Amino acid sequence: MKLVSWNVNGLRACVNKGFNNYFLQTEADIFCIQETKLQEGQICLEQDEAYTQYWNHAIKKGYSGTAVFTKIKPLSVRYGLDEEHEPEGRILTLEFDSFYLVNVYTPNARRDLSRLDFRLAWEDRFKNYMQQLDARKPVIACGDLNVAHHEIDLKNPKSNRNNSGFTMEERDKMTKLLESGFIDSYRHFYPDKEGAYTWWSYMPKVRERNVGWRIDYFLVSARLAPSLLGAGIDCDVMGSDHCPIVLNIEQLDAQNEE
Template sequence: MKLVSWNVNGIRACVKKGFLDYFHEVEADIFCLQETKLQEGQIELELQGYFQYWNYAQKKGYSGTAVFSKKPPLNVSYGIGEDMEELEGRILTLEYEDFFLINVYSPNAQRDLARLDYRLSWEDRMLQYLKELDKIKPIVLCGDLNVAHKEIDLRNPKSNVGNSGFTFEEREKFTTFLENGFIDSYRHFYPDQEGAYTWWSYMNKVRERNIGWRIDYFIVSERIAEKLIDSQIHCDVMGSDHCPVVLEINE
């Protein structure tokens, strides 16, 4: 089974930049989007053979998630019961026979860290939510988690210490998350791989010089690690300031 996750930074704009070419080429069983930036009725995607699930933000042109799945899930839920997450369309959970898929667009702490406290409380609620799901069946969590976990996960760690996405507090929350029985699938396969990034600033030549951050992930329950086949970063795929990440797993 192949799963793809991509922060498209506006699906309407991404479609104009080749999204559908990649979508058909990669032939995912489950394809997850973050930062769709639209409301219901603002796009019609003809994706033959896929069931579509959208979680729209209330605010226009903001946030939002979507999942396209070849197999219909047993159940779909939106948010985790918290008003803010549901208003911002940040979480989609699909239950399948053998696992839960959770597609997430984590809130950014913002440049001045104005939203850091909210971000940290989000992490606490998410961990509790995922632990409860994991008691029932394994989880596969994907999305833009808006944090580079370790120094190897961004090009310029020293100059970014304390910045949004690389604060000690956010990184510590990620460590705690992994310590609760979950694994970062990419580092599971490539623990020492440098230069592996999923997001680059739109500033001039930044992507060409690979000055990036790895902030998009597939996280899975530790107990299904033996089912993982590979975890990939498709950094050559354009259309957004993020690139797609891919997980291959035995069903």
């Protein structure tokens, strides 16, 4: 089973830069996107009819948003993190026979850290949510988590130590999430690999010189570790300031494919 996750930073713009070609070529069983920046009905994608699509749009126009395209029929779909109203379209959960799929776009603390408290509260809610799901069946969570967990996960850790996405508060929340029973799938296969990034600033030649951050993840329940087959970063795929990431795992729901 192949899963792909990509923060497209505006789907309409990404479509004009080759999104459809990559989408069709990957032939993923489940394809998740974040930061769609769309309202319902604003785009019609050319896609394989084998996929069913689910969207969680933000109320604010041109902001946030998530979507999932799946060849496997879900048992149920949940929009939002918990029972509270979630107006930013940041999370989609699909329940399958043997696992939950969580597509998430974590809030950014902002450059001046003015949203750090909101971000940390979200992290606590998200961890609790993941644990609740994991108590019922294994979880595969993917998306832009807006944090570089360790110094190896960004090019310039010293100069970014107090910056959004690399504060100790955000990194500690990531540590606690993993310690609660989850695996960073990429580091599972490549614990010491340097220069593995998923986001680059739009400043000139930053991506060309690979001055980036790894802030996009596939996290899986620890008990799925024996089923993991591979994890990758498609860093050569353009169209966004992020690149797609890939997870290959043994088929968990073969009987439920459309």
